[in-house]
Amino acid sequence: MKKVKLSFAALAVLALVSCGDKKEAEPFGKATEEPVATETTTETVSEPVTESNPLADQGKEIFEGKGTCVSCHQPSTKVIGPSLKDISATYKAKDASIVTFLKGEADPLVDPTQFEVMKANFAITKQMTDEELQSLEAYIKSF
Numbered sequence: 001m002k003k004v005k006l007s008f009a010a011l012a013v014l015a016l017v018s019c020g021d022k023k024e025a026e027p028f029g030k031a032t033e034e035p036v037a038t039e040t041t042t043e044t045v046s047e048p049v050t051e052s053n054p055l056a057d058q059g060k061e062i063f064e065g066k067g068t069c070v071s072c073h074q075p076s077t078k079v080i081g082p083s084l085k086d087i088s089a090t091y092k093a094k095d096a097s098i099v100t101f102l103k104g105e106a107d108p109l110v111d112p113t114q115f116e117v118m119k120a121n122f123a124i125t126k127q128m129t130d131e132e133l134q135s136l137e138a139y140i141k142s143f
């Protein structure tokens with residue numbers, strides 16, 4: 001009988017020890033989980049990748065190149081013409097088409113008092129293909 005009691009005691013001790021081991025092991029487990037949580041946060045931050053827009057990139061090239069638009073339009077300041085931010089905001093708010101405007105087929109919405117100055121550029125934009133005009137629109141609306 002004594003032997004039996006002893007082995008029970010031994011089991012009890014073993015059980016206690018193993019419980020203690022598990023509790024000590026937990027913090028390590030948590031520590032390894034933390035970096036995973038940080039990685040998830042980084043993924044959410046990497047959104048700008050979705051903003052890469054080949055059509056808008058092509059539009060930027062035309063805008064600054066053969067379109068010569070950049071000489072009168074800057075991204076966020078009014079120079080001779082309204083800023084691209086202002087044009088973009090107006091066209092988005094009215095759900096209007098910049099392509100139609102550049103074809104000379106729509107009335108000005110942003111600054112009609114200065115329309116004559118802009119109108120001179122239709123000589124250039126009317127020579128452009130639909131794709132080129134759409135790329136200009138995509139570029140302007142990216143602001």
Ligand code: HEC
Nearest residue numbers: 067068069072080081108109110111112114115117118121
């Ligand atoms: C000589 C200066 C000048 C150049 C070059 C110029 N613009 Fe403009 N643009 C203006 C002025 C001034 C206005 C304001 C008048 C107006 O709103 O129509 C304007 C207005 C605009 C508008 C808003 C039209 C609206 O609904 O009122 C768009 C879109 C635009 N320009 C696009 C372009 C593009 C694209 C080019 C290049 C192909 C270009 N502009 C080149 C002077 C210029």
